[in-house]
Amino acid sequence: MEILILVLSFVILLGLGVPVAWSIGVSTLLTMFVSIPFMPAVTTVAQQMATGLDSFTLLAIPFFVLAGQIMNQGGIAKRLIAFAKTLVGSLPGGLAHVNIVTAMLFGAIAGSAAAAASAIGSFMGKQMEDEGYDREFAAAVNITSSTTGLIIPPSNVLIVYSLASGGVSIAALFLAGYLPGILTGLLLMIVATIWAKRKGFPVGKRSKISEVFSTFIDAFPSLLLLVVVIGGIVAGIFTATEASAVAVLYCLILAFVYKEITIGDLPNILVNSVSTTAIVMLLIGTSISMSWIMSYENIPQSITETLIGISDNKIVILLIINMILLFVGVFMDMTPAVLIFTPIFLPVVTELGMDPTHFGIIMVLNLCIGLCTPPVGSVLFIGVGVAKTTIQKVIRPLLPLFLAMLVALIIVSYVPGLSLWLPRLFGF
Numbered sequence: 001m002e003i004l005i006l007v008l009s010f011v012i013l014l015g016l017g018v019p020v021a022w023s024i025g026v027s028t029l030l031t032m033f034v035s036i037p038f039m040p041a042v043t044t045v046a047q048q049m050a051t052g053l054d055s056f057t058l059l060a061i062p063f064f065v066l067a068g069q070i071m072n073q074g075g076i077a078k079r080l081i082a083f084a085k086t087l088v089g090s091l092p093g094g095l096a097h098v099n100i101v102t103a104m105l106f107g108a109i110a111g112s113a114a115a116a117a118s119a120i121g122s123f124m125g126k127q128m129e130d131e132g133y134d135r136e137f138a139a140a141v142n143i144t145s146s147t148t149g150l151i152i153p154p155s156n157v158l159i160v161y162s163l164a165s166g167g168v169s170i171a172a173l174f175l176a177g178y179l180p181g182i183l184t185g186l187l188l189m190i191v192a193t194i195w196a197k198r199k200g201f202p203v204g205k206r207s208k209i210s211e212v213f214s215t216f217i218d219a220f221p222s223l224l225l226l227v228v229v230i231g232g233i234v235a236g237i238f239t240a241t242e243a244s245a246v247a248v249l250y251c252l253i254l255a256f257v258y259k260e261i262t263i264g265d266l267p268n269i270l271v272n273s274v275s276t277t278a279i280v281m282l283l284i285g286t287s288i289s290m291s292w293i294m295s296y297e298n299i300p301q302s303i304t305e306t307l308i309g310i311s312d313n314k315i316v317i318l319l320i321i322n323m324i325l326l327f328v329g330v331f332m333d334m335t336p337a338v339l340i341f342t343p344i345f346l347p348v349v350t351e352l353g354m355d356p357t358h359f360g361i362i363m364v365l366n367l368c369i370g371l372c373t374p375p376v377g378s379v380l381f382i383g384v385g386v387a388k389t390t391i392q393k394v395i396r397p398l399l400p401l402f403l404a405m406l407v408a409l410i411i412v413s414y415v416p417g418l419s420l421w422l423p424r425l426f427g428f
Helices: 002-015 020-035 038-052 057-073 076-088 094-110 113-130 136-149 154-163 170-199 210-236 238-260 263-296 301-312 314-331 334-351 356-370 378-387 391-414 417-424
Strands: none
Touching: 002 057, 002 113, 002 301, 020 038, 020 057, 020 263, 020 391, 020 417, 038 263, 057 170, 057 263, 057 334, 057 378, 076 113, 076 238, 094 113, 094 136, 094 170, 094 334, 094 356, 113 136, 113 378, 136 170, 136 301, 136 356, 136 378, 154 170, 154 263, 154 334, 154 356, 170 210, 170 238, 170 356, 170 391, 170 417, 238 263, 263 301, 263 334, 301 334, 314 334, 314 356, 314 391, 334 356, 356 391, 356 417, 378 391, 391 417
């Protein structure tokens, strides 16, 4: 009865256009009213939200959001684009590859798909159109490649997964994300090459070694942030939360050195960061309360028993879970999806002997696909808005890129070594 009320009320509220965070919170309250009086129910939800957000680990999110905002305006994107152009600009569909490689580098530094789609799309969209690329193809490449930054660390979503899983090592998750993220980017590049050859898109000139070196030197301070943040975490010099604060300080210094930001720009950057953080934290708070009510009603245990009852074959169970998550990703934002479904599916896969770090990468990669799909695909809407086109026109070039992401998901799901090799190499 309770699970029916929870699911139905949530779906109805989403269908009515109620924001996701409010839909989660209200459906949680309605479910609690079935077994708990009004005032205790309201108090419990508020208490669970407050307790869930009272976490030192979650403090990393506002810092990484702020670092991303500084990077977005600090001239980092255009330097990474220039460097990527010298590396892959001469390949068939060169500017598409530049977009993908830049998204991987920028996303790895900023940890935000939305920031990557906005910053890179603003620079690359016009360049690609001026050189004869379809506007819709350029938008599709920007949308899908921007999600690689959520797999390649540092990633706020991996931090959220660590919280939802009960303490999987953030350092292990960060290391585990590198190879799957690079694989996804390479598969997107293969699709872009095939599409570019079919459409006859132009090929850029081959860069000289001196040009590669020059752009690398210009982009090196930005790339060094990866070494500072991830290296510091892996070496045990600081925690992920402390690393996020170091990232803010480093990005701020870099932006002033590049002379792309002034003191007068800081209030606007801080306001945007606070606004983004508030939305994310509200989603996290309401999602934690929904996770609690599901645990209170023994819903995860029931689902575990049901799935194990269907089959004890890891391949089959993982296929079912992936299909459910792909469906969920279409209708739910990534952060609440991770918080709500991790406690449901993690016990299932661990019972089958799967490493929780591996499953975290599968879950995040899976939900990245949902960010590129309507009706709630945030990166899709940003990419379409930046490109000044429509979702209907972008769908056709998006489909083969979706297929590349699905292939990456299948490979990552059934080849655990791809996710676990680096963490094991560093002793996690």
